Amino acid sequence: MHNQLTNPHSSGRQNDLQELYDRLGGPHRLATADKPIFARNLGDLAARLSPENPLEGARRIVMHSGNESLWPTKRKKFFRLPGEDAPAAGKDGDYASYPIQFRKLAEAAGELLCKSNKPELIQNWKMQAIKSLATGSSFMPSFLPVGISTQSAKDLLDEYATVLAEAVKSRTKITEC
Numbered sequence: 749m750h751n752q753l754t755n756p757h758s759s760g761r762q763n764d765l766q767e768l769y770d771r772l773g774g775p776h777r778l779a780t781a782d783k784p785i786f787a788r789n790l791g792d793l794a795a796r797l798s799p800e801n802p803l804e805g806a807r808r809i810v811m812h813s814g815n816e817s818l819w820p821t822k823r824k825k826f827f828r829l830p831g832e833d834a835p836a837a838g839k840d841g842d843y844a845s846y847p848i849q850f851r852k853l854a855e856a857a858g859e860l861l862c863k864s865n866k867p868e869l870i871q872n873w874k875m876q877a878i879k880s881l882a883t884g885s886s887f888m889p890s891f892l893p894v895g896i897s898t899q900s901a902k903d904l905l906d907e908y909a910t911v912l913a914e915a916v917k918s919r920t921k922i923t924e925c
């Protein structure tokens with residue numbers, strides 16, 4: 749089973765993000781190849797939330813999402829922190845299967861990363877976290893840029909660094925050295 753790609757002819761970036769949000773809420777299970785990508789991307793969100801202690805960032809995300817039962821026993825099913833192995837799903841890699849669970853955690857991360865109390869900004873941060881969650885997966889294999897007016901320079905640079913690091917990691921053997 750392969751997940752569907754975002755419609756390249758849809759009208760506007762917000763519609764693309766809304767379509768992504770909707771597809772992540774569906775009843776279908778994640779494709780096997782997407783599971784470690786989602787866990788690694790949630791780990792990256794946890795590291796953005798708490799750079800000095802990504803594990804604490806992951807804990808905060810879980811608690812804020814209302815899924816306390818995931819902590820700490822099921823943490824690796826959802827979060828692979830920077831520097832942790834993220835083996836392929838299967839014998840050596842045990843990951844959660846339902847995208848809606850990952851989406852809820854990404855929404856909590858976006859809410860925690862947002863430094864504003866304005867509902868529209870909180871919603872924007874949630875959607876950007878969901879976009880970060882899906883980056884590199886079959887849900888969103890290509891880069892969907894955001895309007896400059898809705899993203900700070902630091903966020904743009906963080907996102908660029910994440911995409912660049914993932915491209916280098918997936919296209920080279922630099923991490924095997």
